[in-house]
Each structure stands twice: as C-alpha cells, then as structure tokens.
Amino acid sequence: MATTGTLHLRSVSARLAVFLALLNALDSVNCDEQVPLILWTSAGVSRPSPSPPAAGHIVGQQQLSSYLETALSDGPRNVVLFLQDKMSIEDFTMYGGAFGNKQDTAFPNLEGALMSSSSPLVLPAVSWPASNTVIGQLQDQLETSPLYMDPETLSQLRLNASSPALLVFRLPYGIGADLMSAKEILSGNDEVIGQVLSTMKTQAVPYTAIYTALQPSREAASLSMEAGLGGGRSLLQAKGGYRERERERERQRRIKEKAGIYAPVEFKEDEETCILLWAKGLSVSILRSGRWEDHDLTLSTFGEGVSPKLHGSSCDKTRSKLVLNYENVLGHRSFKLIFAMSQRLYKVSARRWFTLDTVELEYDGTKAKFNGSRKVYAPAEYSYRCESVTNFRWPQLVPRTFNDPANQWRVSFEDFQIQGFNVSGSDFSYASDCAGFFSPGIWMGLMTSLLMVLVLTYGLHMIMQLRTMDRFDDPKGPAISVPQTE
Incomplete structure (x- = not known):
C-alpha cells in the first residue's frame, strides 16, 4: 500500500x-x-x-x-x-x-x-x-x-x-x-x-x-x-459486574425493540385523520425476460423521518382513496400505489361494511388493477388486518381482467392493516382479522378426532356382534362327540 x-x-x-x-x-x-x-x-x-x-x-x-x-x-x-x-x-x-x-x-x-x-x-x-x-x-x-x-x-x-x-x-x-x-x-x-x-x-x-x-x-x-x-477481576454479583452489564444490555435491547415500531401512514382531511395504513413489509415485483425483479418499498413508506408523498388522496363518508407516490421504482420514474375503499349498508347483516375495492399500480401512464373486494373487508367501524395480503400466494388480490397489466406484477403486504373510515385520532380501531375460525390447525384436530371416533365406533360395533356358544362341554357328563364324517 x-x-x-x-x-x-x-x-x-x-x-x-x-x-x-x-x-x-x-x-x-x-x-x-x-x-x-x-x-x-x-x-x-x-x-x-x-x-x-x-x-x-x-x-x-x-x-x-x-x-x-x-x-x-x-x-x-x-x-x-x-x-x-x-x-x-x-x-x-x-x-x-x-x-x-x-x-x-x-x-x-x-x-x-x-x-x-x-x-x-x-x-x-x-x-x-x-x-x-x-x-x-x-x-x-x-x-x-x-x-x-x-x-x-x-x-x-x-x-x-x-x-x-x-x-x-x-x-x-x-x-x-x-x-x-x-x-x-x-x-x-x-x-x-x-x-x-x-x-x-x-x-x-x-x-x-x-x-x-x-x-x-x-x-x-x-x-x-x-x-x-478478561485481564481484570470483578465480582459477578457486584454492581458494574459482568452479569449486571448483561442485564442492562438486555433491558436496553427490549426498550429499543419496542421503540422501533414505527407509526402508520396517516392521511388527514381538514386536519382530521381519515385513512391509516401500516405494514411490516411492502414490496412489488415485475416479470421481465422470464424473471421477477423485486423492489422493497418499506423503508420509503414507513419509519422515523420518512414522510411519503400522499398527493391525490381523498376521503369522505362513503369513499376513500390513499395514494402513495414514489419515484424510480423498477425503472419507472413515476410510480403510484393506490388503495381505493368504499363503505355501504348491507341489509342482510343490518350494518355498514367497508371493502378494499381495488389496489392499483400506476406507472408512466399505465394502470394495473387488482380487485380486493372479495377478500379484504371489515365492519365500517373496524380496521382490517391480515398477516399476508398478496396476489400470488393464497391471493386476496386478483387482476380485474385476463389482459390487465396486473398479470405481470406481484404485490405483497406483510402484517398488513388498513382503515379508511371512522378513524379516531391516530390509532387504528379494533381489528377484524382475515384469519377465519376454522384454521388449518383446527381442521386437522377435527379430522383426527373424527377418525378416532370412527375407529372407536367400529370397535364397539364388533364387540357387540360377539355371540356366546349355545353348547358347552360338561366334565361330569359324557363328552361331546363330533363325527369326523360330517
């Protein structure tokens, strides 16, 4: 050197x-x-x-x-x-x-x-x-x-x-x-x-x-x-000893982990919050030349000191739209991620529900739309929460048409939560989780229990079919003779 x-x-x-x-x-x-x-x-x-x-x-x-x-x-x-x-x-x-x-x-x-x-x-x-x-x-x-x-x-x-x-x-x-x-x-x-x-x-x-x-x-x-x-000596139980330092480090680590939870994206109309969005991970992918190119939008959307551009967003009593504006995403200078939601009264349940109608990708004049109203919904007073919202793995989002450009895209939201109506302050309302009551674990337990009940029923049925002999060999009387020619 x-x-x-x-x-x-x-x-x-x-x-x-x-x-x-x-x-x-x-x-x-x-x-x-x-x-x-x-x-x-x-x-x-x-x-x-x-x-x-x-x-x-x-x-x-x-x-x-x-x-x-x-x-x-x-x-x-x-x-x-x-x-x-x-x-x-x-x-x-x-x-x-x-x-x-x-x-x-x-x-x-x-x-x-x-x-x-x-x-x-x-x-x-x-x-x-x-x-x-x-x-x-x-x-x-x-x-x-x-x-x-x-x-x-x-x-x-x-x-x-x-x-x-x-x-x-x-x-x-x-x-x-x-x-x-x-x-x-x-x-x-x-x-x-x-x-x-x-x-x-x-x-x-x-x-x-x-x-x-x-x-x-x-x-x-x-x-x-x-x-x-290692070169010195210190009492392990004394103040300032090795164990005390380890306990203090662990305590500080837990405090930092709690403090590392960042705030959700918040859109305000007339100084009042009307839309909240949070996700642990947010990414998009596009299919080019037979391979998927990924782009992580998490750090551009959430975190301390990050202020995403929300121009184009709007909200009222029946419809709300959240627009996240980005630049230089997968080669596109202008890139928008749009969440369109609506709420209305359902007479069957006699209450109002909100749905995530579409998730739209708008890039350089092209629009790719995913329909989410079939899977992403919750009571209007609640927020919607799901561990994973994607269009490719147990999809909750599906392309609007067969020829829609959305077929060339993948969107993935990890630990996703959104609320577009009836927001009070800067906190989410009670969350309606996407996981149903009959989870795979519950189904496995029910099927195993049913199989065991069937085996037990079959065994009891076989035991009940047993019949005692109508003739017995008396040791004090003559022996029973069974002719060999019969």
Missing part, C-alpha cells in the same frame, strides 16, 4: 483504539448502542473535509444530519449508500488487519476507496437510532426517493451528474457457530462494494459513498467487551 494510505489507516486505527479505551473507562458509554459510519467521494473529487468528532464522542441524529448536509452541499449529489444489517467498530478491529496483518484484511476494496478519496470521513460512534434515519435524511436533502438495487442491475442504470440519485445496496450480516463466518460475510460485502464502485467508475459520474448499518452487531461487540474485561 502507499505511504499515505498506511498513514491514514494508522490514524483511523489509533482513533479506534482511543475510542475503545474510553469505552472501558466510562461506564455511561455502551458499545452496543453505536454503529460506525464511513463517508468518502469518488476519486478525483475534492471538497473541504469536515472535522471528525473527538474520540469517544457519540454522534446523534442532529449532528449526523449536519455532517450529511455539509458533504452533499460541497460534494457530488449522486449518493451510493451501502446499508449493512449489523455492524460495530469491533468488526474493523477484528477483521480489518488493524495490527499490521494487512494481507488478512476483510476490507481491501473499502480501504482502497478511502485511499483514493481526497477527504474521507470516519465516524466511529453514531447512535444507531440516528443511523436508522440515514435514508430519510438523504431523501430529504436530495429531494429524491431511494432506489434499491443490486450490483447486477446497476450497469443498466444511466446516471446524470446534474440529477441527484440515491442508490441503496443492502448488505447482510450474521455470525454462526464459527467466528470465521462473520469474516467471510464481511469479505463478501466488501466484494459487493468493490463491484459497485467499479461499475460507478465506468460511468464516469462523480458520487458520494456511505457505508453504515441499521444496528450494532451485538455478537462482535459482546465478544470484544469480554476480551477487554
């Missing part, structure tokens, strides 16, 4: 070492609560480098927004975001060759990109709730929707230096029984980074790259903390 790259990596390693020392010294700092963030620009792009935070300082949401705003105002507005599921600073100290063993590093492409950049920015400790809002902050500052991609489809996209773009690449993370599996996954992620940067280089478009994670990797952090504590 070049001398400048070695000095830069040594300075980063020194900064990380100081950071880890402060973690051991300060009781209030918990390494499980932060993730690192690395930002750099493409080769040949120079910009003023913002001053990094002091060692041990935790970057919050407001300060992170300031860093991103400074980087995007002075640097390229084509952003490549590598978003890993989990990552902690220990991943770099354990697998980055931080102790002189550079040939064994798991991040050769990342180090090469940092060396070629004129002003890289390394934030060792970013509050992981703040890192969850990176997509929302970038979306607001760039005024464009994120485009989730993979390295294979990136070559088909043509970028323009004058038009901002937000390209998101999701990277996995996991640790199995063998600790080396984490290094293999990180090495694979580094290869993806190298492949993406190579493709961006061929397009000759300047870009800003960011590498961070959604949450810390607890396994790596816990292992590093245990190794750091």
Whole structure:
C-alpha cells in the first residue's frame, strides 16, 4: 500500500483504539448502542473535509444530519449508500488487519476507496437510532426517493451528474457457530462494494459513498467487551459486574425493540385523520425476460423521518382513496400505489361494511388493477388486518381482467392493516382479522378426532356382534362327540 494510505489507516486505527479505551473507562458509554459510519467521494473529487468528532464522542441524529448536509452541499449529489444489517467498530478491529496483518484484511476494496478519496470521513460512534434515519435524511436533502438495487442491475442504470440519485445496496450480516463466518460475510460485502464502485467508475459520474448499518452487531461487540474485561477481576454479583452489564444490555435491547415500531401512514382531511395504513413489509415485483425483479418499498413508506408523498388522496363518508407516490421504482420514474375503499349498508347483516375495492399500480401512464373486494373487508367501524395480503400466494388480490397489466406484477403486504373510515385520532380501531375460525390447525384436530371416533365406533360395533356358544362341554357328563364324517 502507499505511504499515505498506511498513514491514514494508522490514524483511523489509533482513533479506534482511543475510542475503545474510553469505552472501558466510562461506564455511561455502551458499545452496543453505536454503529460506525464511513463517508468518502469518488476519486478525483475534492471538497473541504469536515472535522471528525473527538474520540469517544457519540454522534446523534442532529449532528449526523449536519455532517450529511455539509458533504452533499460541497460534494457530488449522486449518493451510493451501502446499508449493512449489523455492524460495530469491533468488526474493523477484528477483521480489518488493524495490527499490521494487512494481507488478512476483510476490507481491501473499502480501504482502497478511502485511499483514493481526497477527504474521507470516519465516524466511529453514531447512535444507531440516528443511523436508522440515514435514508430519510438523504431523501430529504436530495429531494429524491431511494432506489434499491443490486450490483447486477446497476450497469443498466444511466446516471446524470446534474440529477441527484440515491442508490441503496443492502448488505447482510450474521455470525454462526464459527467466528470465521462473520469474516467471510464481511469479505463478501466488501466484494459487493468493490463491484459497485467499479461499475460507478465506468460511468464516469462523480458520487458520494456511505457505508453504515441499521444496528450494532451485538455478537462482535459482546465478544470484544469480554476480551477487554478478561485481564481484570470483578465480582459477578457486584454492581458494574459482568452479569449486571448483561442485564442492562438486555433491558436496553427490549426498550429499543419496542421503540422501533414505527407509526402508520396517516392521511388527514381538514386536519382530521381519515385513512391509516401500516405494514411490516411492502414490496412489488415485475416479470421481465422470464424473471421477477423485486423492489422493497418499506423503508420509503414507513419509519422515523420518512414522510411519503400522499398527493391525490381523498376521503369522505362513503369513499376513500390513499395514494402513495414514489419515484424510480423498477425503472419507472413515476410510480403510484393506490388503495381505493368504499363503505355501504348491507341489509342482510343490518350494518355498514367497508371493502378494499381495488389496489392499483400506476406507472408512466399505465394502470394495473387488482380487485380486493372479495377478500379484504371489515365492519365500517373496524380496521382490517391480515398477516399476508398478496396476489400470488393464497391471493386476496386478483387482476380485474385476463389482459390487465396486473398479470405481470406481484404485490405483497406483510402484517398488513388498513382503515379508511371512522378513524379516531391516530390509532387504528379494533381489528377484524382475515384469519377465519376454522384454521388449518383446527381442521386437522377435527379430522383426527373424527377418525378416532370412527375407529372407536367400529370397535364397539364388533364387540357387540360377539355371540356366546349355545353348547358347552360338561366334565361330569359324557363328552361331546363330533363325527369326523360330517
């Protein structure tokens, strides 16, 4: 490696070492609560480098927004975001060759990109709730929707230096029984980074790259903390001992899990909420050249700091329509997801019911309609909830006609809940679940019980058909003779 790259990596390693020392010294700092963030620009792009935070300082949401705003105002507005599921600073100290063993590093492409950049920015400790809002902050500052991609489809996209773009690449993370599996996954992620940067280089478009994670990797952090504590002694039951720290970490984890439940999409008419929509997962797929291309809309619709565009939505006492507007979805610059609902009085049940009449995809002037009124319905005072709403697996949504463009699309809503009428405040009303009373488990139990009853009935019937003998052999009388000729 070049001398400048070695000095830069040594300075980063020194900064990380100081950071880890402060973690051991300060009781209030918990390494499980932060993730690192690395930002750099493409080769040949120079910009003023913002001053990094002091060692041990935790970057919050407001300060992170300031860093991103400074980087995007002075640097390229084509952003490549590598978003890993989990990552902690220990991943770099354990697998980055931080102790002189550079040939064994798991991040050769990342180090090469940092060396070629004129002003890289390394934030060792970013509050992981703040890192969850990176997509929302970038979306607001760039005024464009994120485009989730993979390295294979990136070559088909043509970028323009004058038009901002937000390209998101999701990277996995996991640790199995063998600790080396984490290094293999990180090495694979580094290869993806190298492949993406190579493709961006061929397009000759300047870009800003960011590498961070959604949450810390607890396994790596816990292992590093245990190794750091191994040199000293502490009473396990004493305050500040290992068990106390583990209990506190578990308590903080549960609090964060509860806080991670995001709010539903809310449409207001005259300052009053009239439509609510929530889903754990929302995705669409299109059939092209014999294969399905997927696009996840979850992070563009829900989450902290995400404000989906709802222009075109409307609601009244009998009809309501929720319109979710997106950009750059599966190659379509304009993409809309429309939920049309209605309610009316059914005389048989003597009450009002609402139905999800259609789910419509509108893209570049083309409309694909799915009919949902046959399966998706609930009393007008309730909300509708279902674990899975799709058009391809136990479909609740079906294309309107045989030739409808909807036959080339797949839509999937995981843990779906919607309410279009009689909304009180910002909370759903009582949910009418799509699961019927006779679930598959109940049917299996009933069939098994019926089979056992039939076997028992047959057995009792056979026992009742038994008849006693009408003649018996008396030992005191003459023996019964049975002629052999008969």
